[in-house]
Amino acid sequence: MLEAPRPGRREPLWEQQLRGEVMLLGPSVQQMVWAWLLHQRSEHTRAAYGRDLREWLAFCNERDLDPLMVTRGHGDAYRGWLQQVHGLAARSAARKLAAVSSWYSYLVEESVIDANRFKGARRPETNRKESKTVGLTESEARAVIRAAALDHGRERLRTAAIIALMISVGPRVAEVVDLQVSSLGYERGMRTVRIVGKGEKIRTRQLPSEAGVAIDAYLAVRGRTPGPLFVTATGKAMHTRDIAHVVKRVARQAGLFMPERVTPHTLRHTFATLAEERGSSVRQIQDALGHASADTTEIYLHAPKRLENDPSVQVARVLW
Numbered sequence: 001m002l003e004a005p006r007p008g009r010r011e012p013l014w015e016q017q018l019r020g021e022v023m024l025l026g027p028s029v030q031q032m033v034w035a036w037l038l039h040q041r042s043e044h045t046r047a048a049y050g051r052d053l054r055e056w057l058a059f060c061n062e063r064d065l066d067p068l069m070v071t072r073g074h075g076d077a078y079r080g081w082l083q084q085v086h087g088l089a090a091r092s093a094a095r096k097l098a099a100v101s102s103w104y105s106y107l108v109e110e111s112v113i114d115a116n117r118f119k120g121a122r123r124p125e126t127n128r129k130e131s132k133t134v135g136l137t138e139s140e141a142r143a144v145i146r147a148a149a150l151d152h153g154r155e156r157l158r159t160a161a162i163i164a165l166m167i168s169v170g171p172r173v174a175e176v177v178d179l180q181v182s183s184l185g186y187e188r189g190m191r192t193v194r195i196v197g198k199g200e201k202i203r204t205r206q207l208p209s210e211a212g213v214a215i216d217a218y219l220a221v222r223g224r225t226p227g228p229l230f231v232t233a234t235g236k237a238m239h240t241r242d243i244a245h246v247v248k249r250v251a252r253q254a255g256l257f258m259p260e261r262v263t264p265h266t267l268r269h270t271f272a273t274l275a276e277e278r279g280s281s282v283r284q285i286q287d288a289l290g291h292a293s294a295d296t297t298e299i300y301l302h303a304p305k306r307l308e309n310d311p312s313v314q315v316a317r318v319l320w
Contacts, residue, residue, distance in 0.1 A: 014051045021057040028112070029067060033057075036106045041200045044174040044240070052099035068113055075100075075121025083124060090124035097123055135269035135300075138277075140256055141167055144267075147254035149214075154233070159246055161218035162230060164211040166247075166264060170271030170289055171195050171205075173240045173264035179229040184215070197290035205288065240264075272300040 022030045033053065040046040059078055060067045075097065082093040104116040136144065148163035150156075166176060175195050183194045184207070191207040207215075215229075228237035243264055251259035268289070275285050286297040 012047060014047055014054065018050050018054040018057075021054050021061060024061050025057070025067065032107055032110065032112055033103075035110075036103050039106065042174070042198060044177075045198070049099050049102070052096045053103055055096065056100045068107070071117045072120035075118045079121060079124060094123045097121060135266060135271070135273040136256070136262070138274060140254070141270050141274065143254040143256065144250055144262075148250045151250065151253065157214075157218040157221055158230060159250060161211075161214040162243065162246055163250060163267070164214040165193070165207075166267040167270055168208045168211045169193060169195075169205050170268045170275075172197070172268065172290075173243050175290075176230065176243055176264070177228075177238055177240055181219070181224055181226055181229050183229060195290070198292075201290065203287070203290050269300050272297065276301050 018033070022033050025033075037046050037050055037053075040049060056078065057067060059065075059081065060070070060074075065074060078100075079093055079097060082088045082096060083090070088096070101116060101119045101121070104113065104118045107113045108116050145163060145167065148160045151159040162176065165171070166173075171179075175197060178196055179193070185192045185194065187204065191209070191212045192204050193207045194202060194204050196202055222231065227235075230238045230243075232238055232242065247264050247267065248259060248262060251262035256262060272285050272289060275288070276282075280288075282294055282297055282301065285301070286294050289297060289300070291297045
């Protein structure tokens with residue numbers, strides 16, 4: 001099982017909720033739930049899979065379904081429930097179905113069930129060239145950097161360091177949270193940041209001097225004691241939601257249009273699109289972002305061009 005609650009340890013909400021659902025199941029299923037989650041290397045992947053599995057088990061419990069006896073039809077019903085009842089977008093529903101299917105594949109590997117019948121459930125149609133997240137323009141990115149540097153309060157230097165790092169290097173928000181002071185270094189005369197990505201894959205990135213200056217100013221206040229790089233006022237590691245709050249607040253202060261839509265992932269897209277505009281290849285950007293497939297990188301790069309390259313403008317020029 002995952003680490004049991006103990007004095008001084010705050011159990012994550014997803015873990016509490018998942019425990020409530022598995023309590024209604026037999027010991028063997030309970031064991032396989034926790035074993036599969038422990039099988040995930042990343043804490044963030046474990047939390048995401050845990051939330052997805054909790055929803056599926058709740059769906060089964062409410063309908064008196066034995067999770068070990070489900071068929072493709074049950075998976076199809078669950079897909080419909082996610083999209084029609086909960087209004088999930090196709091991509092989000094597909095991700096949740098993939099997470100549940102991964103659990104069943106694990107059960108097959110462990111000889112708990114003979115086949116992953118859930119795997120046959122029809123996934124929602126998704127447009128692999130479409131992304132709801134679009135990066136900032138160059139002027140918008142500069143406005144965000146200026147707003148972060150002029151942020152107020154005791155956390156101003158931390159804000160500036162976070163924004164500078166995310167826009168110039170493009171890490172995932174979970175990767176930012178996981179950064180340690182020891183992640184910073186030097187290699188071949190260049191400043192570097194060591195990022196631990198999905199699947200514990202490590203990539204060492206060059207840290208631009210501008211981001212390095214912002215981080216040094218922050219460390220002068222934080223101190224260089226070992227531990228998480230970005231910490232709260234109480235010295236604890238920041239959570240992904242803390243970073244999201246910082247990004248959204250700075251977007252408002254920068255005067256961006258619809259700042260509520262700006263997220264940490266927006267800054268990651270911004271890095272990708274600005275890098276391409278300055279001549280970086282898809283392969284270079286893929287390596288920098290830690291994408292397993294160039295197809296994913298292509299989605300990042302296609303999204304901002306979709307409107308600019310829309311042929312409607314050329315057609316209108318002919319007609320008016």
